[in-house]
Every structure is written in structure tokens, then in C-alpha cells.
Amino acid sequence: MKLYLDPGHGGTDPGAQGNGIREKDIALDIAKNIKNILLAGYQNIEVRMSRENDTTKSLSQRTSEANSWGADFYLSIHCNAANGAARGYEDFIHNSLGSTSQTASYQNIIHAEVIKLNKLIDRGKKKADFHVLRESAMPALLTENGFIDNSADAALIKDPLWRQRVAQGHVNGIAKAFSLKAKPAVPPQPPKPVDPSNLYRVIAGSFTNRKNAEERSAALKNKSIESVIATAEISGTVWYRVQAGAFSTKENAEKQLETVKKAGITDAYILSDAPPAVPSEPKGYSILGVTHLSPEHMNQYAKQVNPNAANLGSFYSAIGEYYGIRGDIAFAQAMHETNFLRFTGDVKPGQNNFAGIGATGNGAAGASFSTQEEGVLAHIQHLYAYASTQPLPPKYPLADPRFSLVKRGSAKLWQELNGKWAVPGTNYAESILNIYKNMVRFSDQKLEAVLKDVEGS
Missing domain, CATH: 3.30.70.1070 (Sporulation related repeat)
Incomplete structure (x- = not known):
């Protein structure tokens, strides 16, 4: 099945405008989502778009291209505008077509599937003498996805997740109308060791x-x-x-x-x-070194486990970089110490003690810090005490209350914290590094997801 997908307007023609959004941008985003979902999920489908970026293209160029290509179906994506009060979804076929035509049958199916997902008022199935409906040599449908100049519709239109749902509704309709077969599911592959x-x-x-x-x-x-x-x-x-x-x-x-x-x-x-x-x-992973993972990846990984986790990634990245400490592994250590910031042990959330400093067991809650940044600073300084024999650099004041109790330079590797940071702590460092490995794997998976979107667009 060959689908000619036409995001309305573009380039010098913005289309409808209102509430800070332009029709040409919304139409393009919905169309790209339609293309990505179809190509990723269905067999024997070809998609050609009239435009894949913000370019100017005449109506005659669009229909001529679809006709020359031999498309099986022409789908034009739009948004509406009127007087600010009108709302809802509607779609159009050419007014010369009867209700029993093949095009009307496609309209019935696609309209029903889009309405299931778009949360818009149903304004009905309509007919018009639009150029793309009249001059296309194949069945053609034009959809109007909400009114940009209506504040309620615009609030939905601005939401990228809503635009994905609208795209999914169109895809469901196309798949049903043309009896598309889903691609076979790919069995999950075991993660590679990191x-x-x-x-x-x-x-x-x-x-x-x-x-x-x-x-x-x-x-x-x-x-x-x-x-x-x-x-x-x-x-x-x-x-x-x-x-x-x-x-x-x-x-x-x-x-x-x-x-x-x-x-x-x-x-x-x-x-x-x-x-x-x-x-x-000695073999192992140094506490001193470069922070590889971005603050965003750290925060996103923590929220996969605890959606309410605070955003500490920027502190671990910036302060870790200043002291030359692996801030991403220190972040993994904080996740281990606090059960992913759920604080299910002796230390409580208000203490901002992410490293368990001074929490020696038997109900001892340990140190408290006035801010999250100060808590991270104390954590990094405590690691610096173990990993380095050099004086503390001067930028920050000493926040770690137990800095002087550490034998300087006694743990240059994460594995050497076993029995020192945690007692007996036989697998303490291994637990931290396992979390870090999962963070790296999560980073790879996020990239794969982004690349699938990019390759499909």
C-alpha cells in the first residue's frame, strides 16, 4: 500500500494561527508521527510525504507528485480556525462522491478511529471541493485536527503526547481500512554486559x-x-x-x-x-576521573525506579568535575545509599544526606545538610578524602563533617571502599557499580529510542 501523506501548508504559508501555534508546524509533527508509526509497525507500506520540513509547496505540486507516484491513498493533515469559539475534529472527502463510494468507506473507518483517541468534539464527516480532494487520482481524505484559535483545543494541540495519540488514531484507521498486517514482534535480546x-x-x-x-x-x-x-x-x-x-x-x-x-x-x-x-x-575502577553520563541521564534513570526522585544530576556532575571525582558513579552510590532517594533506612529525606555520612547503624541518622547541593558537596568531599592525598581545592567550604576522620588516599578504587565506607561491606562497591552499569545501559536504550524516531522521520 502506497500512502501519500500531506502535512498542510508550510514555508511561506503558515496556515491557521492562534494561541502561539501555527498550523504548518502541528500538521508536520502529526504527519511525521503517522509515518514513523506506520513504517515501524506494519508490513508492505510505503509512505511519501509532500514535505518533511518547513518548505513551501503548491497544491498542484502535491497532487501531481501523488498522481505520478501512483499512491493508493492521499491523506492531508490540517488544523482548523474560525471565530475562537468553534471546537472539534472533522474530516472531508470530495463533494462529488456518494456515501457508498470506496473513499467514503475509508472516511468512515478512519474518522471512527481518530475520534476514539483525540479527545475532541466530533463535528462529523463532511464533503468539500478542496484542491487536494478534487485533483488527486486516488481516494483522498483531509482531516482537520482541532481549532488552533480555540483555547481549549489549543491546549491539547500544544501537547506532543496528544499529537502522538492523534497520529496513532490515523494509523489505526489506515491499518483497518487497508487491512495492513503488523510486523512480527522482535523477541527481546538479553542486555549486553557493560x-x-x-x-x-x-x-x-x-x-x-x-x-x-x-x-x-x-x-x-x-x-x-x-x-x-x-x-x-x-x-x-x-x-x-x-x-x-x-x-x-x-x-x-x-x-x-x-x-x-x-x-x-x-x-x-x-x-x-x-x-x-x-x-x-591494581585492577578496578578509579574514584578519581571524568564524569561520563549527563545530568539528564542520571535524573531520568533515577526516575525510572522512583518517579518522585529529586533532580540531583547537575550537582553530581558539576561538583564531581570540580574535584575530579567520577560524579556519575557517586550518583550511583547515592542511589544505593538512599534506595533511589526513597530513604527507607535511618537517614530521612530532610537531612539531604545522600551518602549516609555518619549513619553508622542502630538508628543513627548521621549528618544533616541545609540544601541538596550541600549534601552532594559533602558526599564528593568525602570521596575526595578517600581517593586523594591533596588538600581540598578552595572553591567550596568544607561541608563533610567526617573529612578529617578519613585516612587520606586509603581508597583510590571504588572496590577499596568495601569495609571502609560500609562495614563489613563485602559487596558494597559491586552494588554501586551494578547500578552504574544499569545507568549506562539505560543511556544506550534511550539513544536507541531517539534514533528510531530520527531514522523514521
Whole structure:
């Protein structure tokens, strides 16, 4: 089945406007969702769109293209506008067609499926002499998905999840009308083991001036690409690397690299941080090092387990970077200590004690901190005490009340915290690293989901 999918208006023609939204943008978003869902979920379906971005295209160009391609069905996506009071959904076939025509049959099916999901008033099935309905050589339907100038409809239209539901309604109707067969389900594959010491990092720029790195990071954010700034000292010079993701597989890193380059960052590259083999060094994962995962990934992972989890990722990323501590693994340690910020042990939420500092068991609640940031600061400083023999850097005041009780430099590896941070703590570090591995795996899965959307659009 060949579907010609036509997002109305575009380019110099914005279509209807109201309540801060434009018809051309909404129509394109719904149409892209329709295409993605159809191609991902159904067999023997081809989709050609009249436009896939904000370009100008005449009505005659659209129908001529659909006719030349030999489409089986023409679907035009629109939104409505009237006097600010009108509301609802309606769709149109050409007014020359009778109620028993094949096109009317398609309209009946698709209309019913869209109405099931769109939460709009049903304004009915209608007919009109619109160009795309008259000049198309195949059955054609034009749908009007709410009134942009009505505040109630506009509130729905602005919601991307609503637009996905509307797209799903159209897809359900098309699949039913044309007897499309769903693609067979792909059996889930067991997750690949993740080695947190061997990640592939996408570097979207490396600068000796931190301001330049911050500007690059902001430019990426404007392109909906999250990044963190990591420092590295090379031949005595400090470099600020803009890291746009860290992945357990090179394949995922290469996909992200392609996305970054498409955003205009042509000098991006992949850096693998597998540690060199040094026989004299013990095997394990260093507490000191670069934070690979972004604050957003940390927060999103925590909310997968506890939807009410506070957003601590930015604190662990920024403070960890300042002290040279692996902020993402420290975040995993906080998740272990607090049962994903549910605080089911001796420490209570209001203490902002995410590391269990001073909570020695038997009901001892331990230290309390005035803010979440201070609690994270104390946690990172406590790790710094274990991992380094250097004095505390001067930017922050000492927040860790037990800093002086730690034997400095006594645990340079996470595994060396066993029996020190937690007693007896035989598997303490392993539990932390398992959470971190799951965080990395979650990062890969999120990328896969995004890439499926991108590849289908």
C-alpha cells in the first residue's frame, strides 16, 4: 500500500494561527508521527510525504507528485480556525462522491478511529471541493485536527503526547481500512554486559578556554543534544572537552557522532577511555576521573525506579568535575545509599544526606545538610578524602563533617571502599557499580529510542 501523506501548508504559508501555534508546524509533527508509526509497525507500506520540513509547496505540486507516484491513498493533515469559539475534529472527502463510494468507506473507518483517541468534539464527516480532494487520482481524505484559535483545543494541540495519540488514531484507521498486517514482534535480546571502565565518548569539541566549551555545549543544547564538559590535562595544559554522550558500544557512539556532525559540529570524534594495561596498578575502577553520563541521564534513570526522585544530576556532575571525582558513579552510590532517594533506612529525606555520612547503624541518622547541593558537596568531599592525598581545592567550604576522620588516599578504587565506607561491606562497591552499569545501559536504550524516531522521520 502506497500512502501519500500531506502535512498542510508550510514555508511561506503558515496556515491557521492562534494561541502561539501555527498550523504548518502541528500538521508536520502529526504527519511525521503517522509515518514513523506506520513504517515501524506494519508490513508492505510505503509512505511519501509532500514535505518533511518547513518548505513551501503548491497544491498542484502535491497532487501531481501523488498522481505520478501512483499512491493508493492521499491523506492531508490540517488544523482548523474560525471565530475562537468553534471546537472539534472533522474530516472531508470530495463533494462529488456518494456515501457508498470506496473513499467514503475509508472516511468512515478512519474518522471512527481518530475520534476514539483525540479527545475532541466530533463535528462529523463532511464533503468539500478542496484542491487536494478534487485533483488527486486516488481516494483522498483531509482531516482537520482541532481549532488552533480555540483555547481549549489549543491546549491539547500544544501537547506532543496528544499529537502522538492523534497520529496513532490515523494509523489505526489506515491499518483497518487497508487491512495492513503488523510486523512480527522482535523477541527481546538479553542486555549486553557493560564495562564502565571502557566507554566510547563522543567529543564535540576540545578547548583550552572553558568559555568556548560552554558556548559549544549551549549550541548543542539548542539542537536538542545534551552534553557535559569534562577536563583533561595533556602535557601540562588543561583542555575542556564537550562530551555529547558516553556509550558502552562503539556502534551507538558512532550513531551519536553522526547526529552531532549533522548538527554542524564537523570536528567531533569518538574517544575510547579503556585504561591502558599497567601491571603495577591494581585492577578496578578509579574514584578519581571524568564524569561520563549527563545530568539528564542520571535524573531520568533515577526516575525510572522512583518517579518522585529529586533532580540531583547537575550537582553530581558539576561538583564531581570540580574535584575530579567520577560524579556519575557517586550518583550511583547515592542511589544505593538512599534506595533511589526513597530513604527507607535511618537517614530521612530532610537531612539531604545522600551518602549516609555518619549513619553508622542502630538508628543513627548521621549528618544533616541545609540544601541538596550541600549534601552532594559533602558526599564528593568525602570521596575526595578517600581517593586523594591533596588538600581540598578552595572553591567550596568544607561541608563533610567526617573529612578529617578519613585516612587520606586509603581508597583510590571504588572496590577499596568495601569495609571502609560500609562495614563489613563485602559487596558494597559491586552494588554501586551494578547500578552504574544499569545507568549506562539505560543511556544506550534511550539513544536507541531517539534514533528510531530520527531514522523514521
